[in-house]
Amino acid sequence: MIDIVKASAGSGKTFLLAKTYISLLFKAAVDHPYRHILAVTFTNKATEEMKSRILKELDILARTPEESGYYKEFSKQFGSAAQIRKKAEDVLYDILHDYSAFSVSTIDKFFQTTLKSFAREIGQFSTYQIELDKDALVQESVDRMLDALTEDEKTLLEWLTESAMEQIEEGRKANVAESLYGIAKALKSDAHREVVEKNGIDEEKAYSKENLKAVRKVCRQCRKDFIEKVRNSAQAVLDVFSAAGVDPKETNRSFAAKLYTYAEDGLRSVDVPSPSFMTNALDPEKWFAKTKAKTLLPKVQGLLEEPFRAFVDLFGEEYKIFMTSAVLEKQVYSLGIASEFTRSFNDLMKEKNVLNIDDSNTLLRKIIDGTDTPFIYEKLGVRYTNFLLDEFQDTSTIQWDNFKPLVKESSDNGNENLIVGDVKQSIYRWRGSDWHLLDREIKGDFPSADDSKPLRANWRSLDQVVSFNNAFFTYAAGVLDAQSGEDAEVGRIYKDVAQEVRIGTPGEGMLDFTFCHTDCQLDVVLDSIRKIHDEGGAGYGQIAVLVRTNKDGATVASHLIAGGIPVISDDSLRVKSSLFVRRLASLLHYVDNPQDTVNGYLAMDLGVSCPESFQSIPDLAEELLRGLRRLNPSAMDSEVLYIQSFMDTIQEWVASNGNNLNAFLKYWDGLNPALSSPQDPDAVRIITVHKAKGLEFPYVIFPFAESVELSRPESHWCHPDLEGTVLETGVSSAYHVSLSSKSENTLFSEDFKRERRLQIIDNFNTLYVALTRAGKGMHVIAKAPGKDIRNMSDILWRYIDEQPEGEFGRGSFHDSEGNETAVSFHRGEMPDFSEKGGKASRFEDRVASYPSFPLNPENDGSDGDVRERGRLKFSADAVDFFSAEESPRLKGLLLHDILSDVVVPSDLDEAVARRVRHGDISSSDAARYKALLEERIASVASKGWFPEDRSKVVNEVTLMDVDGSIHRPDRVLVSGKSVFIIDYKFGEEHEKYKWQIARYAKLYRAMGYDDVKACLWYVYENKFLYL
């Protein structure tokens, strides 16, 4: 059983999912039902929210079920309040203590866990990690590939040279690696994998040197042939002219004279003749101007038609192939590295013991494809009977392929499954999402799935917002469909856009639209925030500014910060924008290389002393920070978040890469991390539209709306159908082609059209997501529109502009010269921002600052035991192990240790063997240790120190004096009331030792032994010192 629920923005999707989840728990007949339900969300954040939503709801149901929003429905299904209470309590406590089994997860996390249980079967180490930073892997493998290049690799060398020359000719800096990163990244993309799989391309064959050479050959030939044909054909026409004695310049607007350029000797490239040339050439009536036609037309009529037609015909299909050949040939160099690159990439992953996240999906598919579901569950250790999939429009084909068998098994067994999504909110196609799955394919996979109950109401926004969106998106979909022609996709996707309003009263809510120059937009944002905050009484935390890119986010953030508005921003601010962090990195560079004058200058200039040696990178960085802080404590406090981020980066890097400063700095130099944003309930949130998906804010400001374009040229993997053309090499291959309007004259024109159509939908969806975040009011700010519709905000303008007068309050702003600088539209009243119930924040603030203290504040320079000198206390045997004063051959400490383990002489073998096992001594040294001790033990046999009877000997005895002090004589022989104490010594003779055994003896006497004797045994020298 599968329910597919299409849920527009704000329609209570999370409510539904949580409700479904909990009702599945309540319905289940088994213990621990949550162990068998998997709820899948798109992001970590959504997972976290889903989990707390479920826990909170269960908590309410477990305490005061009547207060739960689910109560009404549940009471029909699950009995009395008391019964519900009991159910909820049981399941809540079970989940809390069995939390790992609480399966709300992102798709990736679930897949990674699954894959991990097959680590051995897929040839990975048990410890392998998933590498998320694919680009870094790509970059490193390209670098390695280049570093390993030798002169023997002629073809590769030749390709790389040509590619470098190409860069130079394009006026760029020659950087061999740079151009390779691009193609390597593309080769490792989801899109590439998809095109390869879909078309059954044999990568190895397609990117083999042989095939690429063949491609280059046919392309060159094609180009040569076509140019030759054009030249000949043009010449043929011109020949007719000259034979007839007519100057081509005499033709209608001299159109035929253009042919001279086509007939030139060194013709290198061919452009399509203008449309007027084409019409003129094909119609004898149009060959000459009316005035000249009379005399000239007869001379060539009947002769020119054929050659003209032949010339024009060249610019049909054949021209497309010709243009295609140029595109393909350019690719040969870059694709030439594919096989080398793949090898290098795989080696690198193996070496680093990582798995690239995309590859892991492919691997998983191989597993899932070839194995039955029960076995997968056996390995995984859990069996899921129900699946709840959220944001289904964001699922990629491969993810769905991997999920399908599991869902199918569940569905076949008659279990409930829920799939929720909204094509209109699909904005992650660039990450591989495919909304067609939700739109159509899932119904194909599961024909009996029930999709008859979409969520129609809007629980998020007030009337003004909902009504505007209802009307606008319907209108805009029409505009877009009309503009792009034949296929009415946008309208079809948006046919269910209209929602019922469920909150507030009719007419409630506020809308503002401002159209002005880009430069003014930031000020409009600032004004808008002030107005909502000052006049509307909204807290800063209720306001969000949506942006398209993090770059825009950073611009907005700094403008607002300068305007005194507290902000938090997800991912917009860069850690490296902090001077403090840059200086710290600079000082680290200086420690790494004291010869570095630039960084050394900073250290000198600031007067920060840089240590010459250090323990670990975190230690070093903290020490330098303390130096910097002394200069300017307040400056440091204002950049705490940046410093924390930098230190986090160090900490994480060191944890997985160790303490190599030089390597860390190389890594840091190549990094541009974003500042992670704290939670702050009292700050304006700046967030990208993509990240805002799924979130809602009372008031939303959306500046730079014009940046939502219709479509733009981009490179994509295409698989041209070359069969039957001269470009066929017999090997099916994929190419990474820049799709733009130029592509219309190539075999990629279909790809281009499809891509444009999909982009329009992506971008329209982006606008939809942006305009549906607001609860109470929103302000959209965009550039004043131009003549054509180039971006989504132009449609917005048209729509508003077309509204009957009075729909919106219209305002106009002018500069000093009377030019209109901004137009604004307004509708609705200032909403009430006071939060119901006035619930206080559940948090109290703590100041985040960066206090730092040295481990050993003032090195007093004392020469005492290293273990006791610092604040940090150690019991480091190692200190003695490496002590320089020890005999180089036999270490006294070890000898002592071994001897302490010997109760009866036969213990010696094992005592020595143990040190060997622990790596304290090598087996070759062991013999010497053993020989010495054996000899010494034998030498004291007559003294009765080493009796064969274990019970007579006390080793490792610990004595405690009345002052609580502890004493440990090495060996004590007890017999009735007499005691004999032996203490082993391996170093120099020392007075203090005598004192030591005297104390031992005293202790025994105090304990009531009458006959106490003691002896110091200097074992090396085999010397005895009796007390």
Place this chain on the structure above:
Amino acid sequence: MKPFLRQVADHYYIEDTFEDKCFIFPNRRSMAFFTKYLRDNVADPAVKAYGCAQRRPMVMPLTLTINDFFYRAHGVDTEDRVTLLLELYDCYCQVNPKPETLDEFISWGEVILGDFSDVDKYMVDPEQVFTNVREYKEIQDDYSYLTPAQKQALDEFISHFRDKNGLKPNAKGDNVKSRFLMIWDMLLPLYRKFNAHLGSKNMAYDGMVYRGLVEKISSMGAAEFFKDAYPRCSKFVFVGLNALNESERTVLRRMNNAGIAEFCWDYSSQMLKDSRNRSSAYMDLNVTEFKQEWTLDPEGLKDPQINVVSVPSSVGQAKQLPGILAETIDLRTPDCTDCAIVLPDESLLMNVLNSIPEEIEDINVTMGYPMSSSGVWSLMEDISSLQLHLRKRGDQWYFYHRQVRSILSSGIFAKALDESGKEIAAKICRDAKYYIPQSDFKGNPIMELLFRPVVENPKVADVSRIHRFQDYQMEFISALAPKLLENPDSASEIEFAKRYYSCVSLLRDKALAVLPVTYVKLLGQLASGESVPFEGEPLKGLQIMGPLETRALDFRNVIVLSCNEGIFPKKNVSTSFIPPELRKGFGLPTNEFKDAVLAYSFYRLIQRAENVWLVYDSRMEKMKAGEESRYIKQLEYHFRKPLKRYLAKAEMAARNPETPLPKPADIEQRVKDMTLSVSSMQNYLKCPAMFYYSSICGLKADKEVSESMDASMLGNVYHAVMQALYLGPVAMDPGFAMDRQHIKDALADGTLVPMKEVTDGYLGRWIKDKAGIKSRIRSLIKDELHTIEVAGRDLVMEEVILQYVVKTLERDREHLRAKGVGSFKVIGLELPVSWSCDGYKFFGYIDRVDSFEDGTVRIVDYKTGKVEDKDIGISDDNAQEVADALFQVDNENRPKIALQLFLYGRYVDGKDWMKGKSMVNVIYPAASLFTTPVAEFEKPRSERFGELVLGKLKESLAELTDPKVDFRRTCSEKICGYCDFRNICGR
């Protein structure tokens, strides 16, 4: 609240019954605390000691950890991990005809060892659990004594592979199942072989000891057995244990029945005892079977104050400590023994140690720290890599700069360097050689010890060579370690040095005949898995510990960092070959076991605490979910404890105010004393601060060893080859050094006679002799990179330069033919020129001055960068526009060449060879060399341009030398982006 161990100590102390007792604890730390409490009692005259009024010294009872208790009883020590893995590999090779290499095996070997140990400790019959899928028969006598749970698990498991007809089809082919079966089928034979093998050598792994002990007790009887093993002890008190495995349970049961065991379980709090709480899982069993000897916490427990702090950073958590400590303990009289900082994420340790307020004088760390995070580890890895990348040229051995630089930047290695060592290191950094010869390290013992060739042939697998490598490593560590001893901060690193040394030493004993690279990987695999247990002995000061080290201990104040789900409790990653369901069926520990252990340790830790601080990292990025620990949720939703929640907040503040860059008072004189150039003036125009750093402070970007040629090197080599070509064949010899001084000398002593004329034939000859040009290019690249060979991407660069040079020659020949002459005159190459303007000296070199026809002199400039039309075409019409753009503040698209053209004009004015000649500026732009002929354009005869620029130049110089105007910083982010001084400038 009286700590558990103190209650135990008091109880037995007052009862005066302990000399013949043996106390058994979960770990060493609890032993130490127990002893401390005993001491406190002994030393406290107020406490009545064991019945007698007179206090006297005493023999302490025997105290052991549970592990030691078992090992000593059994009399066999377990082998260390390395030995066991090597032995296991030997056995593995016998059962697997196609074994992976040793270094690849290690990670799986550990899993297998773990499985074997579990099977033994839980007393599972290996023959049953590692069932042979092929031979499994539904109804079989062998299986009749399986419990129903075992039977069911086994049937389920088998059903994946078998149906009525035997093996299922898809268990045969090459798929996941068949691969699984392949491994599975090896486990039983491997288990048998491994046990027999170790037994024969009197060796054991963990599980073997436990199983062995149980067997011994069964045959001998517990009382007698322990009488024998611990002659001094008649009673064994088990203190503070929790989860017991089947072997332990069996032993304890026997001891209990024999009346020689007593038990002190620590479980007082209601939360801990709650039957739904995992923490109670083992306690319930324990207490039911093994009676609690006496009552703990007779007065009951109070709830602690629980604080939860959310911090959007990992390190930021550590930075909350000073504040929390200040609130929790009195820093003026810090007695921190009552305070524990618990670190579930050990990688935070360094940051935590840097966050302990100075008032706290003693810090005690008890936790495992991973070897791979230590400085010693990184250094030793670099040293291995150094040896794997040796080069030999002639008699000299060379080291690759990457590893050398890494080693020299190691904070640990630096500790071992004396003055002479530091000097050598400094020189090596300065020289920036690509390969560093061994001779460069001469003169310092530790440098010589380290930088000598050991892996002379990486392609040979030979025991004695590996031994040499190991001796080298051990010698180096032995030389390094004493230096570390000199500094108290290094104490921890000495631990790592010792562990590393031991690993090498152990492997040395194994006499491995493997390739050096395999050895290095193997060592890496083994050593990186080591976690060094820090354990401070003195029981004073602030306690920093791992979660498991807190066992049996109580603190009044408990601060736990990293209270994130997935870290605390740690996420369970199942690493076992035995599938979870099968583990469960056979009672082997599963994830639930680990959950229970960790939950117990958390709830036990907080049961007697007064203040509990739980700090978590709230960041959500990458795989991090920023989710608070389940324990926090349990406290909130299940136990409904009042949690005080905090949010660590800091402003996303504006930037620091810039500090001004004032000018020195004698700025004018200083500028007059220096020579200005096109580029220094460009710098000033781009950003006066940049000029300040580069020209006034004389800073130059760090000369690191170049991995490969960058754009400027490419330009240098191209320029040099062109100069050599037109100096003549002598300069084209690859051995001829192209630095200015050498050329000057060669010209002076007549070894180099420059060509005056370049003929069509001469050009043609070189155009054909590509190999000749290439070897010149190669020698120049080697000079640029300070390397001994050209490889990698530089081969591409070499080829690119060759194409350039040849094309340039072709263009020159083309020009010659176009002019209809047979040769052209070379007037100067790299010609030094200068111009003085109001006392400011400008100086530069002109790439080439030549003449193709009488009356015209060409000033040639090779440009490898981008050249734009707007730079070049200057006329009266656009003179103002270009001049304005040239001097415009913060112009990101400054016409760069315009200033050069202007200065070239001044430079050549009045030169002898210019007399009566007209001048033509020619630029050879690399970008268009191949597509369009070289463009000649006339000297900007636009007088107007000259005047405008001169005027503005003087204004700029006046501004530059005005001491009242500070050096300004550019506002252009783009210019900042490329600036070498970006990090130090304060913009």
